[in-house]
Amino acid sequence: AAASAPGQREGTIRVLNPSHSLEVRVPNPIDGDPNSATLVAYQFGVPKIADRVRLAMLGEYMDRPVFEALRTERQLGYVVFGYVAPHASIVEVRVLVQGFREPPDVVETLVEETVRNLTAKIEALPASELASRRQSLRTQLTKPPSTLSQYAGQYWGQIWEGNHCFKKREMMLDALDSDAEVSAASLLDSWRRAVDPKTGLRKKIAVKLYGAGAAGRPLGAIRVDQLGPMSLVDSTSIRRRLQNEQYWPHEFVCG
Numbered sequence: 001a002a003a004s005a006p007g008q009r010e011g012t013i014r015v016l017n018p019s020h021s022l023e024v025r026v027p028n029p030i031d032g033d034p035n036s037a038t039l040v041a042y043q044f045g046v047p048k049i050a051d052r053v054r055l056a057m058l059g060e061y062m063d064r065p066v067f068e069a070l071r072t073e074r075q076l077g078y079v080v081f082g083y084v085a086p087h088a089s090i091v092e093v094r095v096l097v098q099g100f101r102e103p104p105d106v107v108e109t110l111v112e113e114t115v116r117n118l119t120a121k122i123e124a125l126p127a128s129e130l131a132s133r134r135q136s137l138r139t140q141l142t143k144p145p146s147t148l149s150q151y152a153g154q155y156w157g158q159i160w161e162g163n164h165c166f167k168k169r170e171m172m173l174d175a176l177d178s179d180a181e182v183s184a185a186s187l188l189d190s191w192r193r194a195v196d197p198k199t200g201l202r203k204k205i206a207v208k209l210y211g212a213g214a215a216g217r218p219l220g221a222i223r224v225d226q227l228g229p230m231s232l233v234d235s236t237s238i239r240r241r242l243q244n245e246q247y248w249p250h251e252f253v254c255g
Contacts, residue, residue, distance in 0.1 A: 013088040014247040017043075021204040025104075025218045028211045034100040036211040037079075038107040042093040042115075043203035044194040048253045049168065050175040053182060054190040056140075057133040059084030061125075062118055066095055069114045076101055076110065076185050082118075089250050091196045103215040104208035115195050122191050138176055141169050158252075165254035174206045 016022070028035065041109035044055060066082025077099020084093050086242055095111045102110070145151040165171075175181040196202065 005025060014250065015088045015090055016205070017045075017246045017248045018203055019201070019245065020056045020206060021202065021206075023206045023208065025216070026207070026209045027117060027218055028209055031093050032212050034211040034213060035098060036104050036107070037096070037098040037209040038104040038110060038111065039207045040095045040111045041087075041205045041207075041232055043205070043248075044091045044093065044190070044195040045203070046089050046132070046248060046253060047252060049171045049255060050178075050181040050186075051190060052091070053137065053172050054165075054187050055069065055084045055093075055194075056172075057182070058093070058187060058191055060136060061133055062093075065118055065121060066114055068116065070095075070097055070107075070110060074102075076107055088248070089252060091194075093191070100211055100214075103217075104206075104210060105216045106162065108206055108208070117164075117196050119188075119191065119196065122184075124187050125187065127184070130182075130184055130187070134176060134182065138173065140205070141173050141176070143176050160183075161252070163252035163254065165252055171255070 044051070047055060062082040062084070067080050068231075070076045071080035077097045079096065079098035081096045082094070083096075084091060086092075093115075095114065097107050097111065105149060145154065154169075156167060158168075192198065194203075208216075
């Protein structure tokens with residue numbers, strides 16, 4: 001992310017739209033701490049309302065298989081999450097692992113393996129699972145706000161961001177109840193668009209924090225080669241490295 005672009009509201013976050021898979025390596029700043037962390041994000045891009053519905057269902061679905069594969073079976077770390085999250089105007093599929101059992105480079109490989117296995121699971125998604133995820137999201141979308149803060153939050157965030165999509169929930173519910181918009185095939189298409197698109201470039205960003213003694217830990221110098229990994233020195237150096245990259249448009253598709 002970066003500071004506001006000209007013409008945007010001050011403080012608006014801009015999200016990098018990388019021209020290739022990007023990797024950032026960061027040494028753990030706590031002296032002697034063996035813990036590492038790996039965050040792998042796959043950018044979906046700017047979603048439409050129906051995309052948001054499908055991605056919300058996928059985010060809920062992926063959590064348990066990711067945890068079982070990387071935490072229960074591999075014992076990679078005490079923090080393991082698989083989820084879908086908004087990032088300014090776009091949505092990302094993310095896997096986060098924190099621990100000291102394996103270095104981030106190994107963890108990234110296992111994350112990729114887990115994502116491929118998830119693709120196979122989604123391809124074979126039974127009708128009962130689809131119905132369960134649909135009902136779960138419907139419950140979330142129809143739950144009324146329980147506090148004044150929650151009620152105001154439904155509107156103020158959109159006013160501040162300039163989205164003004166005040167009927168988003170109603171539109172999401174309409175999409176959720178449409179078999180044309182939500183099906184096993186459409187969920188698979190949305191998943192693949194993020195993690196393994198049939199056309200165009202895969203927008204993958206891996207951020208790796210290396211604990212003390214972890215293999216691959218950066219020594220402090222920033223790599224300037226175009227396609228290789230970057231070692232984070234400070235925000236100025238990384239901004240200089242990314243100065244020619246593009247950013248996603250700050251827009252909200254209300255439809």
